[in-house]
Each structure stands twice: as C-alpha cells, then as structure tokens.
Amino acid sequence: MTRIRVIVAIVVALAIVAGVVMIRRGGETAGAVKVTATTDQAQAKRVVEARADERAAATVTQSIAARTVRIDAQTDAYVQATIEDLRNALANVPPAAADAALPAAPVDRLRDSLNAGIARANRAADDAGPAGGAGED
C-alpha cells in the first residue's frame, strides 16, 4: 500500500515538474520572440531615420554646391568688369608726343580698381570665417 502511494506521489511530483518546465519553456520562447520583434522594430526605425538624414544631407550638399557655383560666376563677371576698366583707364592715356615727356600712367585709377577686387576677396574671407558662415551675396 505505502509503496503504491510513494509511486503515485513520485508520478504526481514528476508531472508537476514537467508542467513547470513546459510552461517555462513556452514563456521563454514567447518572451524571446517579443523582445526580438521589439528590437527589429527599433532597428528598422533607426534605419529609416538614417536614410532620411542621408537624403536631407544630400539635398543640402547639392544646394550648397550649386550656390558656390553661382558665387563663382559672379566673381568671374566682376573680374571681367575690372579688366575692362583697367583697359579703358590705360586706353584713355594719350600717346606720347615726340620729344615730349612721357604721359603719366593712370596709377590712381588702376590702384582703385584693383583694390576694389582685393576688398571683395577679403570680404569673402570674412564671410567664410568661423563666425560668418558662407557669404550671403
């Protein structure tokens, strides 16, 4: 009699242990799936954000490059105008008469014209400095 009881008790105990183990396994698997899903979602969100950042950076890069090209063109036009002015200044000097003293070169006008270009270049340096950012013109 007692032997049967002991056997029944052992069987019951084993069944309980088996039940506990099964439930625990199931819970662990479910929990792991949940955690993986959450991590995957967070990861996907970060990837989407990174892509959006990349696109925004590409747009900004293009617009800044395009603006630099436009400013370059303005500088080129200004240099061309300066050269015209220098040529005109020299063309306005009358030719030297025979046996007379040489006419003076238009040094003041040449200097002013060139200095205007130098001032522009230095202003561009100011605008490009750490405080100024790129120039606005």
Add this chain to the structure above:
Amino acid sequence: MPALPEELVKTERLAPIAGKPSGELVAIDKGVLAEIAERLAQAAGAIERGNNRAGGVRKLWTCVEAIMRTGVTPAGCDIRRSRGS
C-alpha cells in the same frame, strides 16, 4: 561627424595696394602694364573664389553635422535658387 579641421577651410587675404610713389620714374610699355594689372585682378578673383569655397565647405560640414545629430535641416542650410542674386 568629426570636427571640421580648420586648416581645410583657411581663408586667404590680400593687402590692398597703397600706391605710394617713390619719386623714381621708369618707362613701361602700356601693354606690359595692362597685362600685369589684369593678372593681379585675376589673382584677386581667384582668392575670392577660394574663400567662397572654404565658406561653402564650412557651411556644408556644419549643416550635415546638424542633420545627422538632430534629423532636422537647420534654417539657412537648404538654399534654393531664389536666394541667388
């Protein structure tokens, strides 16, 4: 983003021409004088373009850094055609 190395965006400056006469005169051909003056004007233009490019690199770096950090494009970073004068 790492910090922008300052030596990559260093700007250049030219001293203005003082034009102070020394009192000693020399004769110079107009064509030669014109060419020298033109080259100087072009050199000043090259410095201006270089400075503007340095400014562009600085701006680009600052803007991209801000976008990567905050995800938002800061004001003044996305310059459309309308801004050109």
